Every structure is written in C-alpha cells, then in structure tokens.
Amino acid sequence: TKSLSTKNRNISTSVTLAITAKAKKMKAEGIDVVSFGAGEPDFKTPKHISDAAVDAIEKGFTGYTDSSGLPELKKAICDKLLKDNHLPYTAEEIVVSNGAKHSLFNALQAICNPGDEVIVPNPYWVSYPELVKLADATPILVETPESNGFKYDIQKLEKAITPKTKAIIVNSPNNPTGTVYTKNDLMEIAKLAVKHDFYVISDEIYEELIYEGEHVSIASLGEEIKNLTIVVNGMSKAYAMTGWRIGYTASSKEIAQIMKNIQSHATSNPNTIAQYASIAALKGDKKAIQEMKDAFSTRRDYMVDKINSIPNLSCRKPEGAFYVMVNISKLFGQVLNGRRITSSIDFAEYLLDSVKVAVIPGAGFGSDDYVRLSYATSLDNIKEGLRRIEEAVTLA
C-alpha cells in the first residue's frame, strides 16, 4: 500500500480528549460527573440571533455567498472593528470563515513557507502548534509563566526571535490562562514585530469576556503594526454561537486575497444562514452578552476564592475568558487515597476516578504543573465540583 501524508500523520490528536471522552462515557452510563471541561458558553444563542437565521431560511437566502462572506456581514464587521477597537478596515480586508479556528488556519497558510518559525505562547491553546505545523512551519514555544502573569516576558521573547521568525501568536484574553494583556504589554510586542519585521496573529476570540481591564487590539497601536497584524475574531464565545461556525479575519488586502483564494477552493463560503445570524448578532442588542458576562464574573470570583482556600492548590485570578489554571505542583509526589500524583494527567485521572470530576490536564497545553477548569458551567455545578475536589485532595 502507498504511504500516507507524512506531514498530516504528525498532527496529534488532542491529549485532553482522552479525559473528556472518559467523562462523557461515564455520564452516558448515568454516573453523576461534574465537568469543568467546557470550552464553550453554557448559554443558548440569544433569540434575536436565532430568529434572524430562521428568517433567512424562510426568505430563501440559502444559496452560496461571496467566498469571503456576505457584503452586509463584512460591513457589520468593519463597523464593529471601528467602534470597539478603533480599527479602520475596508470590506476587502475582511475574510469571514467557518469559525475563528478556520481563520487561524487560513492566516497561517497565507503567510508561512517551509522552514518558517511561528512563536506560540506556552501554555498554549491546543490547536496553535498543530495549525502551525499544518502550514509547514515550526512552532517555537516561548514560556508565558504564571510568575509573569502568564504573559510573554519581553526579554525572553526577543531571544526567541531568529531570521526565520515569520509570526507570533498573541491571544488575549487567553485560553487556557484567562490572562488579558494591557496596552503596554502589547506595545512591547508590537515594537519587536516592527523592529524584526514579522507578522502578529492576534486571536481576540474572547474579547467580550473581560472582567477587569479592557480589551486592546494590538493592531490599534499604530499604522506599522496594523499592517503586520492579522486580527482574528468570531461569534462563538461572545454570542454563545459555537455551533454556528462563524469567525473572521481583518488584515492587509494582500493577505486577505490569499486567504479568500484558499477558502474559495477549500470550503466555498462560510454557512450562509449562519452569516445572516451573525449580522443580527453584531448589529443587535448587547443585553444578552452583558448577562452572560455578569454570570461568568460571579462564577469566576467564587471559583478563584474557593480554589485558593483548598490546601496545596492555588490559582492566579484571570481577567478574562472563562478558564482558571489551577497550580497543582504542590501535590506532586504526594499519595492521595493510595495513588501517587506525579503529573497533571495523574491528577485529572485521580479526580475523575475518585470524586467524578472532570478537569483538563495542563499537559495538553504544554504545562504539566496545572489543570484547567472552565467556569462555563452553572454556579451550582461549580460549588459541587469544587467541594468534591477539596475532598479529593484532602483524602490521605
């Protein structure tokens, strides 16, 4: 038999999937599992958005669209970028895709050549290194340690830059750490990008979910950095629209044209009905977003306080997104209920087996000292789940 694609065979399946799959199976068997694994809002898409989709279907707006998206949606995105981010873009600089993940894929395909390096923060969102590899480039992991607020350390960052550096990924608010970069932080990164002439892929998908501070787009810090930045955003997290699959980029016209060409052959256009729903989301009332945000904020406060009260666990208070990175390094070497804990995977398995709580091991994000807990679940679940975790870490 002929061999398979070497490049694509090297794309890993998610380490985190194993635990999530096991938790799902236990739930299906009727076991009362509390899951902190969610990567999506636990709210329904607001009704005015769903109604716009139904309306589009009934009106027969169900054909292909321009491969980079409906003109009306691109206009709504330009209006949003100007109003919320002080970013003037024209419609030709916008490409709408099947989710922000697809936008990231297109962006990396558009700029990378074999041998290029792309700087990725570590802890990283699981897909970044794989998306870089899919573009024939090499992910260069740069530590963003808890001691530095889970942000890039500018000196270490500069040391990682080589003539092969093609781009850096900046993700604020961040998954998995919840960290939000300040304007000053971003200014430092922007200076490096301009000085060494590389692109910035700015993943702003969690923009709306900030509880302290404000969101700044790195592209808004000057004309030079704007020209080097590909802004990535989408509907999933802000509007509870993960399943609708709409994301977008804002970039130079040249990069946008390449992304549009790639997309025209790969997927034609993003789902037409979901595009109509997205217009309603961007133009519509923001009350539902504010309500979600308020709920997330309350849960975050509870979660952070509770975790820091549990012996041997600690966490930094994240400013955004809906994740908390729990430092579990003090547990390493300890024996809990007959089980020696030496890694985040051990601990995650131990929690699932002993108290039926599912968390995501940090090993999946390149950071074995942590487990990630999502608070995109009800306050009742959070209370019960943390009660069980406390029980599990105090079982001798």
Ligand code: PLP
């Ligand atoms: N970027 C980050 C950091 C994410 O966490 C996610 C989703 O989990 C995405 C991008 C992709 O979102 P979507 O493809 O649903 O728009």
